[in-house]
Amino acid sequence: xxxxxxxxxxxxxxLYRDKRNGAIINMDAQIFEDERxxxxxxxxxxxxxxxxxxxxxxxxxELSDIKILLTEIAGKIK
Numbered sequence: 001x002x003x004x005x006x007x008x009x010x011x012x013x014x015l016y017r018d019k020r021n022g023a024i025i026n027m028d029a030q031i032f033e034d035e036r037x038x039x040x041x042x043x044x045x046x047x048x049x050x051x052x053x054x055x056x057x058x059x060x061x062e063l064s065d066i067k068i069l070l071t072e073i074a075g076k077i078k
Contacts, residue, residue, distance in 0.1 A: 009015035014028035
């Protein structure tokens with residue numbers, strides 16, 4: 001890290017501004033790691049929600065098929 005090109009952000013212990021492009025850089029590795037974990041948890045939740053939605057859709061189709069079969073059976077019994 002080229003410290004000559006970084007300027008501390010006033011009021012924030014771990015934040016530095018890159019003098020070349022104005023980007024704010026967080027030098028606190030723990031905050032970075034915590035954010036990475038939070039993002040992974042959120043992605044896992046999205047995948048889990050998508051899986052549940054797919055299973056519900058599949059069950060709805062199966063239930064619809066069962067209803068059709070029951071209707072056909074009831075029609076033949078009459």
